[in-house]
Amino acid sequence: MLPHIDPASGIPIYEQIVRHVKFSVANGTLRVDEQVPSVREMAISTALNPNTVARAYRELQNDGILIAIRGMGLAVTPAAPQLCRKLRLDLIRERLRSVLQEAAQYQVDADEIRQLVESELKKLNSRKPPSGT
Amino acid sequence: MLPHIDPASGIPIYEQIVRHVKFSVANGTLRVDEQVPSVREMAISTALNPNTVARAYRELQNDGILIAIRGMGLAVTPAAPQLCRKLRLDLIRERLRSVLQEAAQYQVDADEIRQLVESELKKLNSRKPPSGT
Amino acid sequence: MLPHIDPASGIPIYEQIVRHVKFSVANGTLRVDEQVPSVREMAISTALNPNTVARAYRELQNDGILIAIRGMGLAVTPAAPQLCRKLRLDLIRERLRSVLQEAAQYQVDADEIRQLVESELKKLNSRKPPSGT
Amino acid sequence: MLPHIDPASGIPIYEQIVRHVKFSVANGTLRVDEQVPSVREMAISTALNPNTVARAYRELQNDGILIAIRGMGLAVTPAAPQLCRKLRLDLIRERLRSVLQEAAQYQVDADEIRQLVESELKKLNSRKPPSGT
DNA sequence: GTGGTCTAGACCACG
DNA sequence: GTGGTCTAGACCACC
Numbered sequence: 001m002l003p004h005i006d007p008a009s010g011i012p013i014y015e016q017i018v019r020h021v022k023f024s025v026a027n028g029t030l031r032v033d034e035q036v037p038s039v040r041e042m043a044i045s046t047a048l049n050p051n052t053v054a055r056a057y058r059e060l061q062n063d064g065i066l067i068a069i070r071g072m073g074l075a076v077t078p079a080a081p082q083l084c085r086k087l088r089l090d091l092i093r094e095r096l097r098s099v100l101q102e103a104a105q106y107q108v109d110a111d112e113i114r115q116l117v118e119s120e121l122k123k124l125n126s127r128k129p130p131s132g133t
Numbered sequence: 134m135l136p137h138i139d140p141a142s143g144i145p146i147y148e149q150i151v152r153h154v155k156f157s158v159a160n161g162t163l164r165v166d167e168q169v170p171s172v173r174e175m176a177i178s179t180a181l182n183p184n185t186v187a188r189a190y191r192e193l194q195n196d197g198i199l200i201a202i203r204g205m206g207l208a209v210t211p212a213a214p215q216l217c218r219k220l221r222l223d224l225i226r227e228r229l230r231s232v233l234q235e236a237a238q239y240q241v242d243a244d245e246i247r248q249l250v251e252s253e254l255k256k257l258n259s260r261k262p263p264s265g266t
Numbered sequence: 267m268l269p270h271i272d273p274a275s276g277i278p279i280y281e282q283i284v285r286h287v288k289f290s291v292a293n294g295t296l297r298v299d300e301q302v303p304s305v306r307e308m309a310i311s312t313a314l315n316p317n318t319v320a321r322a323y324r325e326l327q328n329d330g331i332l333i334a335i336r337g338m339g340l341a342v343t344p345a346a347p348q349l350c351r352k353l354r355l356d357l358i359r360e361r362l363r364s365v366l367q368e369a370a371q372y373q374v375d376a377d378e379i380r381q382l383v384e385s386e387l388k389k390l391n392s393r394k395p396p397s398g399t
Numbered sequence: 400m401l402p403h404i405d406p407a408s409g410i411p412i413y414e415q416i417v418r419h420v421k422f423s424v425a426n427g428t429l430r431v432d433e434q435v436p437s438v439r440e441m442a443i444s445t446a447l448n449p450n451t452v453a454r455a456y457r458e459l460q461n462d463g464i465l466i467a468i469r470g471m472g473l474a475v476t477p478a479a480p481q482l483c484r485k486l487r488l489d490l491i492r493e494r495l496r497s498v499l500q501e502a503a504q505y506q507v508d509a510d511e512i513r514q515l516v517e518s519e520l521k522k523l524n525s526r527k528p529p530s531g532t
Numbered sequence: 533g534t535g536g537t538c539t540a541g542a543c544c545a546c547g
Numbered sequence: 548g549t550g551g552t553c554t555a556g557a558c559c560a561c562c
Contacts, residue, residue: 012552023239039535049554054535062461070273071315071534071562089245092236097253098142099228104257105137106156108225116222117250120230124237140469145546182470182547270504275497278561289505315562355515358502362512363519365494370523372422372487382488383516386496390503411537437549448539453550470547470549 001029001037002045013048017056022065025076026084034075036066135179146181150189152224155198158209159217169199169207268312279314283322285357288331291342292350302332302340400428400436401444412447416455418490421464424475425483433474435465 003020005013024030036042039057043050057074060066064083066074077083103113136153138146157163169175172190176183190207193199197216199207236246269286271279290296302308305323309316323340326332330349332340369379402419404412423429435441438456442449456473459465463482465473476482502512 007553014552019238027240038533040533051555052553055552057535067274068535069562070279070560073534088239088241089249092232092239092241092246093249093253095232095235096229096249097256099225099232100250100253100257102152102228103225106160106221108222110254110258112222113225113229113250113254116226116229117233117246120226120233121243121246123230124233125243141466146469147546184547188547280561285501293505318562321562354505355507355511358498358507358512359515359519361498361501362515363522365491365498366516366519366523368494369491372418372491373426374487374491376520376524378488379491379516379520382492382495383499383512386492386499387509387512389496390499391509406538413537438551439549450540451538454537456550467550468547469545472549 002042005046005048014052014056014059017042017053018059018063021056021060022063022084022087025065025080026088028081030076030080032076032078032080034069034073036074036076038073138179138181147185147189147192150175150181150186151192151196154189154193155196155217155220155224158198158213159221161214163209163213165209165211165214168209171206268308271312271314279318280322280325283308283314283319284325284329287322287326288329288350288353288357291331291346292354294347296342296346298342298344298347301342304339401441404445404447413451413455413458416441416452417458417462420455420459421462421483421486424464424479425487427480429475429479431475431477431479433468433472435473435475437472 001024003017005016007013009016011019021030021036030036036057037045039050039054042048042053046053057066061068061074064077065080067077069075100113136150138149140146142149144152154163154169163169169190170178172183172186175181175186179186190199194201194207197210198213200210202208233246269283271282273279275282277285287296287302296302302323303311305316305319308314308319312319323332327334327340330343331346333343335341366379400423402416404415406412408415410418420429420435429435435456436444438449438452441447441452445452456465460467460473463476464479466476468474499512
């Protein structure tokens with residue numbers, strides 16, 4: 001349930017929390033209900049400032065992933081699973097497009113790109129071997 | 134000679150200039166000589182802040198791509214072409230790796246990524262048809 | 267007898283209960299007698315927090331709408347019907363004024379407001395056709 | 400250019416800033432360009448905390464009204480005027496609908512509502528007489 | 533107990 | 548100079 005926070009990753013901490021929650025919803029780890037830990041709880045267990053956690057949760061509310069239930073904490077929206085599943089590929093696609101555009105601009109051809117992709121995928125797999133192993 | 138700057142791309146502007154110069158050297162567009170425009174010239178013609186251009190040039194000097202010739206501005210070093218040709222794929226690879234890492238974190242599997250890559254490559258091709266036309 | 271609670275309406279839940287009781291008294295639905303359900307009963311049947319219900323009832327006592335009868339719960343006061351009939355339009359008026367003030371601030375002119383009102387009234391009518399059907 | 404801030408109005412300060420900016424854009428007071436005062440500037444001139452101003456500006460960026468230009472401050476988006484003009488009525492309509500729903504629920508009939516509206520409009524006019532006078 | 537707002541002040545990247 | 552992030556701690560309304 002706790003996000004892996006890397007304060008030195010360049011990605012803002014609140015954004016890491018946001019992505020973690022979205023991922024968890026897309027994943028089914030978080031279901032439509034009141035499952036997210038309270039701001040204070042999460043702040044204590046991650047050793048982060050409550051404001052940082054609150055900011056992440058606020059963003060998730062803006063995105064329609066969470067909804068505040070007064071005095072009761074924050075719940076996953078009924079619409080969240082669909083939104084998060086859709087976001088998953090969109091977030092990747094957008095960044096990918098930007099990289100490929102640069103590659104194309106500088107005449108890196110399609111096959112070179114495919115090779116890079118395969119080589120990087122291989123490296124990732126070697127770190128995180130398929131769970132079925 | 135002028136770089137395509139996208140201030141909203143998330144990549145710092147000075148970094149975009151750096152990358153553009155490196156690719157241009159790898160490309161042969163910039164040869165071993167005094168070809169880079171002065172900070173002031175570049176700043177005016179790109180409507181960028183001179184500080185931004187200066188920072189990019191400073192970085193390029195640190196990387197050994199450019200060298201200051203007293204009173205003459207900045208020249209491409211003899212070692213630059215080799216360095217930049219080597220860098221060419223590395224620059225793309227680095228960005229690509231970052232995207233793929235996130236994809237892995239989101240549990241997008243390898244085949245989904247390959248599909249995204251192919252679909253984005255197709256879109257790029259349709260905009261820039263093969264030069265052999 | 268049960269109030270329609272909308273936890274996301276911006277109006278505090280206890281306030282929604284208060285308003286519901288006042289309107290019900292104005293309405294004649296609640297008569298001078300012991301008709302209000304106990305805190306516990308209401309809390310269960312509405313799935314609300316008992317504290318929330320209690321707070322609403324406390325407010326209604328302060329307003330002279332309800333009075334505690336020892337061991338019997340809360341009864342509608344003899345003065346309540348008159349008070350509530352008087353309040354009936356005031357409660358609406360107050361909310362209405364707040365909206366119109368904002369509209370004025372946004373420089374929405376009177377005719378635009380009248381159009382909005384008519385269009386919203388029409389929508390309401392189409393959902394709840396006149397009882398004379 | 401400065402928003403009228405009322406810390407006791409119940410509406411959060413950052414929200415008052417947000418609405419003020421949106422209103423100013425809808426109005427034509429703020430044009431598509433770099434006109435919004437910097438966070439620090441606005442903070443000083445309104446005696447608010449820079450974070451509060453920043454939060455308002457952040458929200459405006461989320462809404463697509465403002466865009467950050469690195470090192471240069473915040474500019475009004477090309478899409479902003481259209482968005483804000485549309486928002487103007489929507490924000491009012493939404494609140495209005497909620498009031499009218501309550502009224503309908505408690506059998507306040509359409510004519511009573513129209514009378515309330517007219518009487519409130521009259522009160523507002525008497526405070527802010529038409530500028531053409 | 534819950535989330536929300538606001539202030540204060542430090543630090544960073546970017547131009 | 549600009550905005551962005553993070554921490555810290557106070558106060559509030561609501562449940």
